[in-house]
Amino acid sequence: MLEAVSLECMRGDRRLFADVGFSLAPGELLHVRGRNGSGKSSLLRMLCGLVLPESGEIKWNGLNIRRSDEYKHSLTYLGHLNGIKEELSGVENLRINCGLAGSDVGESAALDALARIGLAGREHLPVKVLSQGQRRRVMLARLLVASTPLWILDEPLAALDTDAIGLMRSLFEFHLENGGMLILTTHQELDIAAKTTHEIRFSS
Amino acid sequence: MTIVMWVLKRDLLLAMRRKSDVLTTLFFFVIMVSLFPLGVGPEPQLLKAMGPGVLWVAALLASMLSLGRLFAADHGDGTLEQMLLCPESLALIVLAKTAVHWIASELPLVLMAPLLGLQFGLSGDALWVLALSLLLGTPVLSLVGAIGASLTLGLRGGGVLVSLLVLPLYIPVLIFGAGAVDANASGLGAGGHLSLLGALLVLALLATPKAAAAALRISLE
């Protein structure tokens, strides 16, 4: 259970948002909407613990996320940057990124995930020869092998084609059905079936 | 595998795929050192006296220049954020990254230095002391430099700024490092200098990863 209480965010001397609060139970989806620069990414980074709130508190199972050791084990965050290395191959990137997050993924599981996301045959190529959309998929492949309950995704569908978007949607729904939690921002309209869908809309 | 092992493996793999980075630092060092005789003249006595200092200052500058690579790439592609979120102490990750950075960009200098010392007419004994002092001193440079590198992440003019922050902090290492070779040459024995360098290394190993981790958190917020 993730809970946010009256969060406030300042960037320089500009107030991006104030008094943002919600609570998210297993199986629930939070969709954050708003224009670029309205504070969506800052909210997501704040929920991960990368940005300190100016005021307010974020709690994971009743404990402030700063003090919860369990939180980092429960969270998968994918930002708008891909977090992959051009010099490494898809498999290497996937296995290393999972390893950094604390979960060891075997070679065969990694190959399988890459194949499922549509990179069959390209698993061993250095990422620098792949297209933008394919690089994005290398990053998103982490979700196929992740076992964390909370996903925080910043524009996960950017640069993806319709096939991949469909795949991601069914993946999100599968995650939610199994009691996962999902927080995401998207540009495009996306219907995800969920027990409850919360929405935060940033104006300005 | 533990998370730190993954960091080590990843950074070593990347260093091997980017061999040119290793070579640029090394050649910078070689060129720097070779410029001094051209600047002050080829008088053997003078070169012999200057040698240790020149090699050490060149190692300092080479180390400082390579700092840009320590975190910048990971910062640029978002991997650093992932490292902040991973369930392992950030200080330990910083230590692992710094260790690989040292192996990739400083260890080659340490190995090359005795060869360059020959150009300055240093004796066999002095070459040993020089290599040993660099071996003990350059890790301190990388460790202290990690703080400067993380504080200046993403700033305009970060490269010049990092030199302003880091070079004054390098001074004790320079003094004891170059001093070790001098002390050996004057017959005083380099033991004192080398043990002080060792003490600095222990101090740096204990204190700097935490400071650099704090700096990374500040810079990424």
Place this chain on the structure above:
Amino acid sequence: MSTINWYKYASPASFYGLAGKMIPGFAALSGILFIVGLYIGFFVAPTDAQQGEAYRIIFIHVPAAWMSMFIYVIMAIYAGIGLAFNTRLSSMMAQALAPTGALFCSIALFTGAFWGKPMWGAWWVWDARLTSQLILFFLYIGFISLQAAIDDPKRSDRAGALIALVGVVNVPIIYFSVKWWNTLHQGASINLTRAPSMAHTMLAGMLIMALACWMYAIAVTLYRVRLVILERERHSTWVAQLLKDMK
């Protein structure tokens, strides 16, 4: 992070007014002490047997050197408090102290040179104290330029605090290493700060001058921190009210 909001007790708004009231007192005190100190330095303190009248430079050199070191430590403490307790005012104080500290540092450096020329016959000698002073100057420059390079005030405060703390931990190491280096290379034997026959009047003059510099530093820092507060809080209602009242 649920730290106690100390700045509720020392809010920039109320400190702005308080500082404004304190400045004239410190400025006046500093002026009087400078006059007394200079009078003692030039008219009461006797001529030094070994260094002649040149020794009178210590009346400005030593207080400036003391202040430069002292201010660095105070600055690091303020910055550290700001980092640990998230108190904005102490970070602003650290930012306001740095230029004055750097100024005293540069005064100590060139008065050292002015003394060195007649005594050592050279404007600059790599004496342990002067060298450490020079490195301290570099540390100040590093702090100031790091803060200047960061636009976001929060990051600038924290990054500055970290480098100030790293610097303050390193100062003893640097000082020790420079001293060690200097003794190995047989530095100059006469030292500016060890005037051979330190009469009581000399010591008194030096202390009064140091006190004057101290008062000056407080007054100037308060003046500067007021400006920093105004800049940082320019969007708040109290600044708007203040500007209205000024007209």
Place this chain on the structure above:
Amino acid sequence: MNWENVSQFLHMGGYGFYVWGSFGLSFALLALELLLLSVRRRTLLKRLGQIQRLNTP
């Protein structure tokens, strides 16, 4: 009293240039700091005033 007349005072036993150079430059720098600060204050207040006038029509 250390000095018999003004010229002796200014001469400083042959070290006049160094002594007066030290003190002169030191106080000049302190004065410069004060000057720069007052300039900074004036420009800041002017700018803040302008911003306020723009915001309150």
